[in-house]
Amino acid sequence: MVLNNLMEGLVAYDLTSENLDLVPALALSWESNENASEWTFKLRKDVKWSDGVAFTAQHAADGLFRLIDPKTAAKYAYFVYGIKNAKPFSTGELKDVSQVGINVIDDYTIKITLEKPMSFFPQLLTHVPTFPVRLDVIEKYGDTWTEAKNIVTLGPYKLKVWDHDKAIVLEQNKTYFGSPAKTPFILGYIINETTTARNMFDLGRLDAQMDLPANELGILRERKEFDEQPILGIFYFGFNTKKPPMDNLNVRKAISMAIDKNEIVKMLGGGQIPLNGWVPKGMMGYDENMGLKLNVEQANALLDQAGYKDRSKFPRITLSFNTNDNHKRLAENVQAQLKKNLGIQVDLKNEEWKVYLDSLRTDPPHIFRLGWLADIPDPDNFMNFLLSDSDNNHTNWGNQRFDKLVIEAASVTDQEKRLEMYEEAQRILVEKDIPVMPIYTMVENMMVHQRVKNFPTNAISQLKFKNLEITN
Amino acid sequence: MSKYLFIVLSAVFLFTGCQKKQSADYGLDLNKTFRMHFKPNLPHWIGQSLLIPRALWCLTTLWKVSWPMI
Numbered sequence: 001m002v003l004n005n006l007m008e009g010l011v012a013y014d015l016t017s018e019n020l021d022l023v024p025a026l027a028l029s030w031e032s033n034e035n036a037s038e039w040t041f042k043l044r045k046d047v048k049w050s051d052g053v054a055f056t057a058q059h060a061a062d063g064l065f066r067l068i069d070p071k072t073a074a075k076y077a078y079f080v081y082g083i084k085n086a087k088p089f090s091t092g093e094l095k096d097v098s099q100v101g102i103n104v105i106d107d108y109t110i111k112i113t114l115e116k117p118m119s120f121f122p123q124l125l126t127h128v129p130t131f132p133v134r135l136d137v138i139e140k141y142g143d144t145w146t147e148a149k150n151i152v153t154l155g156p157y158k159l160k161v162w163d164h165d166k167a168i169v170l171e172q173n174k175t176y177f178g179s180p181a182k183t184p185f186i187l188g189y190i191i192n193e194t195t196t197a198r199n200m201f202d203l204g205r206l207d208a209q210m211d212l213p214a215n216e217l218g219i220l221r222e223r224k225e226f227d228e229q230p231i232l233g234i235f236y237f238g239f240n241t242k243k244p245p246m247d248n249l250n251v252r253k254a255i256s257m258a259i260d261k262n263e264i265v266k267m268l269g270g271g272q273i274p275l276n277g278w279v280p281k282g283m284m285g286y287d288e289n290m291g292l293k294l295n296v297e298q299a300n301a302l303l304d305q306a307g308y309k310d311r312s313k314f315p316r317i318t319l320s321f322n323t324n325d326n327h328k329r330l331a332e333n334v335q336a337q338l339k340k341n342l343g344i345q346v347d348l349k350n351e352e353w354k355v356y357l358d359s360l361r362t363d364p365p366h367i368f369r370l371g372w373l374a375d376i377p378d379p380d381n382f383m384n385f386l387l388s389d390s391d392n393n394h395t396n397w398g399n400q401r402f403d404k405l406v407i408e409a410a411s412v413t414d415q416e417k418r419l420e421m422y423e424e425a426q427r428i429l430v431e432k433d434i435p436v437m438p439i440y441t442m443v444e445n446m447m448v449h450q451r452v453k454n455f456p457t458n459a460i461s462q463l464k465f466k467n468l469e470i471t472n
Numbered sequence: 473m474s475k476y477l478f479i480v481l482s483a484v485f486l487f488t489g490c491q492k493k494q495s496a497d498y499g500l501d502l503n504k505t506f507r508m509h510f511k512p513n514l515p516h517w518i519g520q521s522l523l524i525p526r527a528l529w530c531l532t533t534l535w536k537v538s539w540p541m542i
Contacts, residue, residue, distance in 0.1 A: 001510065161498055169498050185500050188510035197509040209509040343524060353512070452506065465506065472503050 001463045003128045005186065006153040006322060007172055010041050010110075010125045010132075015458040022122055026055065026132065026154075035118040041125075043108040044295040047177045048062065049134060049152045057110040059132035061102050064112075066138075067129050068100070075391050076129040078384065079375070082121065082410060084113045110174050116411035123376040127311060156181040156466035165190055170465070181466040182454075194325055200449070201225075207449040207470070214326040215443060217269040224445045228271050229457040232374035232384070233442035234280050235272070237319070237334075240364040241435050242396040245315055250306035255367075256292045257299035258341040265440050267333055268326065272440040273340060278382060280441040282459060284415075285379040285422045291430040296341045303342055311343040317366035320349045322356040327369055330439075355448045360394040368394065371442065374460045379422045380410050386429065386436070397435035402428045 010027040013020045027041040047055035067089040068077050081087040084101030088094035101113030112122060124130055134152055141150040148159045156176045161169035170186040190204065191197045198220075200206045212220055220226050226292040239246045239255075246252060261274035273281050276291025306316040319334065321327040328350065335346045346367075351359060360368060375381050383406040384390065388398025404427050409421035429436060448455045453469040456462070497505075 034494065163496070163498075165512065167496065169500065183504065183506045185505040187498065187500060187505050187507045189507065190510045190512045192512050200509070205507065206509055207507045211509070211511060320511055470504065470506055 002159075003131070003169055004462055005155055005157045005465050006151075006159055006175060007128065007131045007155045007412050009127070009130060010043070011122050012056070012126055012237070013458075013460065013462065015456060015462060015464065020458070020460065025126075026060065027125075028249060030122055032121075034121050036121070037114045038115070039112045039121055040105070041110050041112075043110065044177060045108055047154055049154050050158050050173060050175065051137075051152045052175075053134070053152070053435065055132065055154055056107045057104045058107075059134060060110050061104050062135045062166070063132040064102050064130060065097065065100070066133055066135070076127075078387070078390050078392075079127065081122060082116070082118050082124075084115050086115075114411075117413060118411055119412075119413045120376065120378050120380065120446070123378060127375045141239070155318040156464075157186060160185070178466070182469045186465050192323075201447055201449075205450050208455060210444060210446045211326075212447060213444045214268050214270065214272075214329055220445075220447060221269075223447070225449060227443045227446050227448055227455075227457070230271075230273070230282060230448070230459065231442050231444050231461045232280050232283050232377055232459050233371060233461065234275060234278070235330075235369070235371045235439045237439065237441060238364070238368050238370055238395045239435055239437070240366055240368070240394070240396055241433075243366055245306070245308070245317070246366050248306045249434065250302045251308075252437075253292065254299040254302040254306065254342060255432055256430075256437045257295045258303070259337055259437070259439075260294050260341075261439055262294075263337070264330060264333055268330065270445045271443040273439050273443070275438040276430065278429050278438055279379045279422070280374070280382070281376070282441070283377060283379060283382070285419055285426065287423070287426075290423075290426055291468065292434070298343060303344075308344075314344045316345045316347055318347045318349050319367040319369075320351065320356065320365040321360065321369040322353045323350045329370065361391075364394045364396065367437075370394070373442070377419075377460055380406065383422065383425055384410070395435035399428055399433055399434065402433075403417050419460060 008025045010025060010423065011022050011030065012025040014023045021223045026047060027043050030039060030041045032039045043057055049055060055088045061319045064080060064083070066072050067074050067080060068086045068092060077090045085094055085099045089097065089100050099418055103111045103113070105111050112121070131257060137150065137152050138145045144150055148162045151159050153159065153173065156178065157170035158173045160171040163166065167190060168188040172181045174180070189200065194211055197206060197209045198213055198216065201209045239252050241247055265272040265274055275281070277287050279285045319331055321331050331348050335348055338344050338346050349365065359365070372382060372385065385392040387393065387403050387406060405421045405425040409418050409425070412421065430438060444457065444461060446457070451471050453471055454467045456464050456468060
């Protein structure tokens with residue numbers, strides 16, 4: 001959220017358009033060769049960083065090189081593995097950086113060569129990890145380059161204050177190349193408890209709050225400040241497919257068929273849409289008939305087949321979630337449903353976000369909750385993080401056919417053919433192998449004070465504040 | 473008398489020090505500021521644990537200042 005306001009990518013989404021059309025940002029124009037395997041971007045010449053240094057194509061190239069540099073060990077490196085030799089360079093197999101398909105043609109032209117044709121490549125450059133960087137600043141300040149006193153930016157805002165774990169203040173960047181931000185300051189209070197934030201909203205100390213307390217949604221929904229926006233995001237549970245008894249496919253299927261997702265969204269009361277397939281409602285490839293449906297009788301039969309006819313022999317399993325009121329309520333609901341529908345015991349465990357991520361990396365529990373928000377509005381984005389070599393795949397699951405389909409679909413320019421490939425890939429995920437259990441398509445609930453105009457809601461949840469206005 | 477002053481000042485200083493950041497507006501003109509709830513990326517306890525060194529620093533400073541009076 002913060003970086004989307006401090007920085008810019010080469011291209012951006014028109015967040016006011018229904019289809020999220022691409023519009024120029026740091027690039028004035030872009031074009032590909034005939035089969036979309038080479039992309040050339042012509043950059044603006046009037047952009048300056050906040051320290052007065054002129055923006056050039058080298059900064060754009062540095063951003064991409066840094067993302068795939070093995071020393072950076074970026075979680076999102078896989079995101080640009082479509083660039084020629086980006087993957088072998090990122091994994092350390094290739095040392096010669098000149099072999100990577102990122103070429104600075106001149107100060108204002110950059111050419112990207114891909115492994116295979118990719119019709120949606122420019123969309124990747126709307127995503128924060130691909131944004132330009134200043135290597136000289138990173139080298140000068142080391143780990144503290146992102147502190148307010150050190151960071152240099154080129155977006156509509158500058159970082160004025162970063163009071164760690166308390167607040168962030170953004171200040172209008174007067175040297176921004178586009179139309180200036182309409183509100184001079186953005187003050188973000190970093191608050192863990194949603195009820196604390198809601199109290200502050202009621203006291204007039206917050207102008208907007210997203211992530212509302214679930215148990216108050218019924219009341220908040222009646223207020224004039226309430227608003228909601230369906231977004232391209234999913235809430236799901238992952239299974240650690242190597243941890244018994246979750247290594248048994250019938251167990252994973254049984255659990256997936258024993259959960260009533262309608263009951264969950266009703267309990268949450270936030271307008272969420274139950275999901276059985278993998279891509280969210282509103283995205284290409286969404287199919288409401290895909291995936292396993294609620295069927296308690298069949299779920300029990302599957303658990304019997306898995307060797308647990310005597311339910312007392314079924315080991316206690318752990319369901320983990322990161323600390324959050326809403327996640328807790330949902331986890332408790334799943335725990336109760338599995339007890340009632342399958343007669344199995346589930347222990348709940350919650351951890352703070354960073355600790356939780358470490359646990360998922362080192363020793364994922366039997367079942368873990370996660371969400372995925374679209375980085376780009378394309379099904380590839382929901383598929384490729386479950387590739388067998390993705391750092392974001394915590395299920396210990398991999399399927400060669402799935403990998404092949406997803407990797408090849410990214411380079412297919414025929415949209416119907418792509419859809420067929422994604423359909424098969426989705427069925428592997430949610431009908432055949434079941435490393436994941438989708439729960440719902442997300443809906444963003446928010447409270448926005450009446451004095452705020454143009455609050456930036458959109459389907460990909462990119463909060464860009466430059467057009468937001470405060471009326472007093 | 474000075475001891476009591478030290479205790480009272482310590483209590484006030486610590487209380488306001490702990491509360492300050494929760495309500496800070498960073499000297500901004502609120503008519504020109506949009507204020508929003510940001511979700512944390514770091515564990516909650518890290519923020520809380522910073523209160524301990526903050527408190528120790530407050531106490532040490534106050535003790536140094538007050539010592540000549542006591």
